[in-house]
Amino acid sequence: MNLKSLKAFIGVGIMLLSIVAIQSCNNDGDNTARVQLKLVDEPGDYLEVNVEIVDIQYNTSDSEEGWMSFIPENGYPINVDLTELVAGNDLLLVDQIIPSGMLKQIRLVLGENNTLVMERENGEGGEPIPLDTPSALQSGLKLNLNEELQGGFSYTFILDWVVSESVVEAGNSGMYNLKPVIRVNAQVNSGSISGTVLETIEESLVAKENVTVEVYKLDDTKVTDTMTDDLGNFLIQGLEAGSYKLKIAVEGYQGYESENIGVTVGQVLDVGTVELLPL
Numbered sequence: 001m002n003l004k005s006l007k008a009f010i011g012v013g014i015m016l017l018s019i020v021a022i023q024s025c026n027n028d029g030d031n032t033a034r035v036q037l038k039l040v041d042e043p044g045d046y047l048e049v050n051v052e053i054v055d056i057q058y059n060t061s062d063s064e065e066g067w068m069s070f071i072p073e074n075g076y077p078i079n080v081d082l083t084e085l086v087a088g089n090d091l092l093l094v095d096q097i098i099p100s101g102m103l104k105q106i107r108l109v110l111g112e113n114n115t116l117v118m119e120r121e122n123g124e125g126g127e128p129i130p131l132d133t134p135s136a137l138q139s140g141l142k143l144n145l146n147e148e149l150q151g152g153f154s155y156t157f158i159l160d161w162v163v164s165e166s167v168v169e170a171g172n173s174g175m176y177n178l179k180p181v182i183r184v185n186a187q188v189n190s191g192s193i194s195g196t197v198l199e200t201i202e203e204s205l206v207a208k209e210n211v212t213v214e215v216y217k218l219d220d221t222k223v224t225d226t227m228t229d230d231l232g233n234f235l236i237q238g239l240e241a242g243s244y245k246l247k248i249a250v251e252g253y254q255g256y257e258s259e260n261i262g263v264t265v266g267q268v269l270d271v272g273t274v275e276l277l278p279l
Contacts, residue, residue, distance in 0.1 A: 033149035041085035044163035048117035055109035087229035100151035207232030
């Protein structure tokens with residue numbers, strides 16, 4: 001199935017966004033604020049999820065006529081494989097000075113070159129599958145920020161794209177739709193958890209990549225998850241202050257559940273190494 005010849009306005013049914021406000025050194029003082037947009041991924045079970053971003057817009061008013069485009073450093077289009085944005089890796093989409101005042105909304109505009117690569121039984125990647133954007137999203141879902149930008153300050157918005165919920169199989173057709181879901185949280189009121197997952201091979205501890213690390217509240221409500229990189233490292237950002245536990249379930253290994261972990265605002269808590277034990 002080919003994508004329709006149009007630009008899909010995805011102002012994204014968003015759930016994670018992170019805001020950091022620090023003093024900036026821009027020369028326009030009280031009249032401007034610095035805005036950064038960073039993209040990260042909450043993973044899904046795919047080898048690649050490639051998206052093309054052809055415009056990133058913002059609106060400081062309630063009017064549809066008020067949309068203006070950010071200008072990324074390397075220009076448009078921005079092509080990215082979302083599955084690479086794990087374990088602390090992110091993509092800087094925008095770093096721009098804009099007028100201070102109320103920032104109402106942000107919207108992404110996707111191009112036509114969005115594809116999915118599935119893993120074959122032999123472990124290799126298959127042919128790219130086009131990701132279609134349903135007509136219901138063509139007019140765009142918008143992210144309502146309503147964030148007051150103070151002059152002379154810098155704001156970083158982290159967009160965490162939830163791949164597992166954003167790629168939806170279209171019935172029994174073998175085709176897939178792209179329905180972007182991005183989680184939103186205020187990093188200024190949050191902390192992070194990092195660590196490394198290892199396994200034993202021939203009596204040596206080695207990194208275990210592509211392991212899903214899940215975060216739960218103490219009442220067993222799932223909060224979020226991430227995936228380890230090729231060094232076994234993981235980083236989970238945007239967690240509200242409080243107590244959590246980590247869970248890991250990998251076929252052929254004993255299940256892992258951590259002790260209670262306390263997250264503090266503005267801090268990255270390193271839980272060290274997690275060794276997976278065979279059954």
